[in-house]
Ligand SMILES: O=C(O)CCC(=O)C(=O)O
């Protein structure tokens with residue numbers, strides 16, 4: 335018995351060592367930090383950090399419990415580890431002994447592992463929060479009291495005009511005039527019955543003093559946005575010609591971080607609950623503003639470092655005054671009136687952004703996950719197989735975006751060739767002796783009108799603009815001989831049809847009875863952790879796998895099966911009903927033969943017309 339217990343203890347210690355080593359490996363791959371066997375005054379706290387919702391307060395509390403004193407806390411955005419600095423070795427040792435494999439300060443009681451390190455990593459010194467605010471931007475804290483907050487919320491809940499359609503699942507209401515999101519403008523000739531509630535009148539006298547700088551007049555338009563945690567608003571500028579300067583936004587119910595961007599510049603601004611944001615001048619005209627769709631914000635901590643802050647439901651009241659004429663600002667870049675950029679130039683910028691998004695969140699991901707991904711892609715979909723079987727023997731059929739080539743052997747009577755961008759996936763097909771080559775689906779090195787058939791299964795939903803998706807279809811049409819047919823599959827936003835869930839949704843274990851709230855909690859945390867990994871310049875939401883899509887442009891997680899269990903984020907544009915048909919019908923050289931819905935995909939078969 336005694337020996338058994340001893341053995342158990344040894345096994346446990348080995349396990350802890352292994353976990354510690356694995357965490358250290360993650361840190362080392364991120365930054366130059368050297369672990370030390372001997373005590374130092376620098377401690378790495380492994381397994382918990384900003385990415386899993388650790389707050390500075392919680393960390394300091396745990397450290398204080400050990401009797402060791404902390405002089406500096408260093409947390410890094412998006413990381414699952416952090417650092418403590420102590421004055422003396424004794425302090426560091428007390429914290430090590432008291433916290434290593436003891437403290438469960440992570441979310442859901444994740445245990446912290448500690449390691450002495452030789453110093454702080456260089457990137458710990460970078461603090462993005464020291465940047466100056468865009469010129470003309472003002473945040474007035476405590477602009478309304480808690481009682482006034484309640485009173486304002488009540489006054490707006492009663493009336494107002496709800497925005498038509500789903501606005502990225504954020505609730506939006508208008509008073510005075512409706513802001514039409516389709517055209518990004520208001521119709522001054524169509525005032526709403528409901529003007530701004532009189533409860534808001536308490537705000538204006540308070541502005542008088544600070545407002546003397548502007549040619550200020552009382553707002554006549556109010557937009558109310560309701561955000562649940564995880565919701566956001568894409569970067570945008572409030573249409574210059576629609577509204578005067580300044581624009582006001584009152585934050586109620588929850589703090590949030592708003593991103594201001596101009597070109598490559600990014601300034602994050604904290605909007606505390608009950609504060610008023612004033613955007614004027616440069617900040618109103620020359621910077622975009624937006625809120626990233628996340629559950630947790632990383633914000634400056636009391637000690638000057640960083641900490642996390644969970645979002646609650648937030649309601650914002652954006653007050654504006656209609657301009658009723660062209661804009662005369664001196665900031666042409668984002669000005670709809672004095673747009674100096676030619677439309678082609680604008681679409682070039684968009685295309686360049688699309689290319690880098692696809693590079694990072696499609697190509698690089700597929701190259702990394704190729705082997706595992708390929709293992710999950712073996713059985714051909716029956717309707718795709720039927721399409722391939724509908725060709726005469728010896729027909730030449732090209733699979734554009736063939737992946738591991740699972741369709742190439744489907745009908746052995748065909749001359750089937752495949753192409754893809756991902757080297758790793760092509761290698762799998764090549765090993766099976768398939769005819770595959772590497773190329774981009776927008777530029778396929780095959781003679782025009784030379785092939786009988788074409789398939790593109792789950793490919794063009796990875797292209798990041800409508801123009802690029804259309805270009806991919808046009809390229810397929812070019813390859814087809816007159817009378818040749820193509821089949822295209824794209825992922826549908828709607829994952830159920832006639833009340834039937836797609837296979838993708840059916841794999842959701844949440845509907846299984848045995849799923850515990852603990853598991854749900856874990857899933858939620860993983861989601862929040864992933865949100866922290868999304869780079870600053872990609873304001874896209876992270877989709878929760880096996881659930882309905884909330885919006886069309888999303889990052890979909892892919893978890894590898896190896897020991898590290900890395901999660902990659904793949905970019906998808908999921909298609910609305912008829913969207914694929916609408917694209918295809920823009921190609922005069924083809925006609926749609928059939929369109930259908932198959933297991934969560936929108937599908938179209940088109941045929942090249944005879945000349
Ligand atoms: O939620 C906010 O504070 C900003 C809303 C906003 O930018 C808008 O509606 O144009």
Ligand SMILES: [Fe+2]
Nearest residue numbers: 570571572623
């Ligand atoms: Fe706005």
